[in-house]
Amino acid sequence: DAKTTQPPSMDCAEGRAANLPCNHSTISGNEYVYWYRQIHSQGPQYIIHGLKNNETNEMASLIITEDRKSSTLILPHATLRDTAVYYCIVRVKITGGGNKLTFGTGTQLKVEL
């Protein structure tokens, strides 16, 4: 699985959009980008995933650059409850390939009043 690079920490004002970047310059054509987050003392929570098109769900939007070497997770209206460590993960989608995820160090997002 390709390696990802994320800033160690970011701050965001409550109510504003939080834009979390992720670099995955060695991503292969058959690798997906996944985002999980981990709120303190809880297990990680799936947020969103995508291949090359932008994706949106009720939690967030995922913007993937055309060359797929980087992506941005957008929380449109961050709240205090969004304070968490956000993990960007790249993995190959293989039928029967299992659910092994390689977590990096993630970005600690702090949402403040």
Place this chain on the structure above:
Amino acid sequence: KAGVTQTPRYLIKTRGQQVTLSCSPISGHRSVSWYQQTPGQGLQFLFEYFSETQRNKGNFPGRFSGRQFSNSRSEMNVSTLELGDSALYLCASSLGTGAFRELFFGEGSRLTVL
């Protein structure tokens, strides 16, 4: 719908002892995977089970083992505990191991080795 349940939530052991952690997946989920989280190494994959068979294994010594029962519940065992085994052990379940499946994590079992 109940989430992933892990027991015990907290436990303290001494070096050389062994420990067994339990994970009950979401009803209908057949895949269970285990992760270790420490401040120094972050989240690391231990192993994954599907239909009572180990499908993937991470880079951990043989002291770490697991199994899955016919009802999809899983246990992991760590023998001859070392101080470095102190960690949060997380279990995740999913419907299967085919095309991408969202992983649902439990709240973890926090192990302290003295």
